[in-house]
Amino acid sequence: MGTLDGRVAIVTGAARGVGRGIALALAKEGARVAVADLLPADDVLADVAAAGGEAWAATCDIRVSAEVDAFVAAVVDRWGTVDVLVNNAIATAIGPLNEMSDDDLMLGFATGPLASAYFMRACHPHLRDGGRVVNLRSGTEQNGMPGYAAYVAAKAAVGGLTRAAAREWGRDGITVNAVVPFALSEGTLSALDEQQVAGVLRQLSVRRSGDPETDIGRAVVYLVGPDASYVTGTTLMLDGGGAFFS
Ligand SMILES: NC(=O)c1ccc[n+]([C@@H]2O[C@H](COP(=O)([O-])OP(=O)(O)OC[C@H]3O[C@@H](n4cnc5c(N)ncnc54)[C@H](O)[C@@H]3O)[C@@H](O)[C@H]2O)c1
Structure with missing residues (x-):
């Protein structure tokens, strides 16, 4: 039996x-997990099935609110409700701020705070009385990071969204929290060269990459599980001590 x-x-x-690790951790704890992504999710579905869990995936461009609404409706049609929402997806342009096009600037916002708000809005009626939301923030919000202005600004907006929704939705019985992970994911490895990866690892108190399932996913299991019903509006640092803020 899982929590x-x-x-x-x-x-x-x-x-x-990171999202794949979170999905696996939730499924292994007994949740039925719906994956919204632009990429095929066959591998994660197979891993969940191999672990005896249940998962479903559909292509969804989270930048488009109509696609988000349709995805949420499909989940409700399939499983009756939504109890847990994890806004993990991101895409971002990297480069000097002064060279960013309008589309570059918009990408992080569209896939970060806007998509998170679309999902939160669509899920709200189902999340009432016990639902949980977890949003993904970034340690770069605190200190900035050269070449990542669009990403940093979008992630800071996710922080504001998290705090504001936690205030509004507490009375609806919904907790809204965030996590700041560090993991050498496909996204991180494509953005950083070997030297930068070594530099980041040197800054950590725990000098290794977080594991998306056992380090990040298990902490999300806590936030969306029965032990965290009094935890809302907070940000849990899951980054090996790389950044210190809340
Ligand atoms: N990996 C880290 O160290 C780290 C650090 C701080 C914050 N984060 C946050 O954690 C989350 C996951 O990061 P990651 O490193 O696993 O990223 P990643 O780039 O490896 O994965 C992102 C996923 O989002 C999906 N996605 C992108 N655009 C989409 C769209 N329009 N519609 C649907 N899906 C879309 C991608 O297909 C991909 O599967 C992000 O929110 C990121 O900002 C990660």
Whole structure:
């Protein structure tokens, strides 16, 4: 028996990386997990099935609110409700701020705070009285990071969204929290060269990459599980001590 038996969870961007680890951790704890991604999620579905869990995936461009609404409706049609929402997906342009096009600037916002708000809005009626939301923030919000202005700004907006929704939705019986992970995911490895990876690892108190399932996913299991019903509006640092903020 798992602590999330009978719960229905949506995890965005769970075809790979941190989202995939979160999806696996939730499924192994008994949740039925719906994966919204642009990439095929066959591998994560196979891993969940091999672990005796239940998962479903559909292509969804989270930048488009009509696609988000249709995805949430499909999940409700399939499993009756949504109890847990994890806004994990991101895409971002990297480069000097002064060279960013309008589309570059928009990408992080569209896939970060806007997509998170679309999912939160669509899931709200189902999340009432016991639902949980977890949003993904970044340690770069604190200190900035050269070449990542669009990403940093979008992630800071996710922080604001998390705090504001936690205030509004506490009375609806919904907790809204965030996590700041560090993991050498496909996304991180494609953005950083070997030297940068070594530099980041040197800054950590725990000098290794987080494991998307056992380090990040298990902490999300806590936030969406029965032990965290009094935890809302907070940000849990899951980054080996790489950044210090809340
Ligand atoms: N990996 C880290 O160290 C780290 C650090 C800080 C914050 N984060 C946050 O954790 C989350 C996951 O990061 P990651 O490193 O696993 O990223 P990743 O790039 O490896 O994975 C992102 C996923 O989002 C999906 N996605 C992108 N655009 C989409 C769209 N329009 N519609 C649907 N899906 C889309 C991608 O297909 C991919 O599966 C992100 O929110 C990121 O900002 C990660």
